[in-house]
Amino acid sequence: MLKKEELPDCPVATTVQLIGNKWKLLILRNLLSRPWRFNELRRSLDGISQKVLTESLRSMENDGIIIRTVYAEVSPRVEYSLSELGETLRPILDAMQAWGQEYKESFE
Amino acid sequence: MLKKEELPDCPVATTVQLIGNKWKLLILRNLLSRPWRFNELRRSLDGISQKVLTESLRSMENDGIIIRTVYAEVSPRVEYSLSELGETLRPILDAMQAWGQEYKESFE
DNA sequence: CCGAATCCTTTTGGATACTG
């Protein structure tokens, strides 16, 4: 979790510090629709390793953006979902989604 | 410049591929207001090295997001500005700016 | 299934020197 003293002056820099990273953004894109399980995320993110996925999830959990829920079942089941704070990131991802859409269409 | 075949299916991934990177986002934040000179950018981006700044600028220039203008003067002057395409990124940066602002205020 | 730990390779990035 970030402390107040560690926050940059610039608001954009603050946001970048928390989610300005390839995999985090792609994980968040997935979590916007529903909770995802670990291996489900792993399979959907082409090229990510277990190590990097784990680290990214831990980091965002520590920052209070996502929530990790362990279901005590026979074979362990862990779900990752957006926290209330994480939900407020939706407009950013929406803007990125819209831009990418437009950009791709400009090629057709 | 990206070719159509290299674009990911997911629009968010497309955007991430072009600007999903700490320094690029911070450079773009600056260029939203006006053109900037090389050393001016360098001084404003705390901790960036000349090498990384150059690489980031070249990459975004190749992707058509920013424009590099050389003024033929006695002491060389180079300005970086947003292209028309780069201008369309504004909503993304605005969303990040707004989120960072809110986030910081939640600490006070 | 989910993940920590280790080792080792690859990539990134800093420092420095040099140029038009």
Added chain:
DNA sequence: CAGTATCCAAAAGGATTCGG
């Protein structure tokens, strides 16, 4: 001023092994 080139250290990331 605005870079390029080189070298080297540091960090990121892949592969593998092991465990609850």
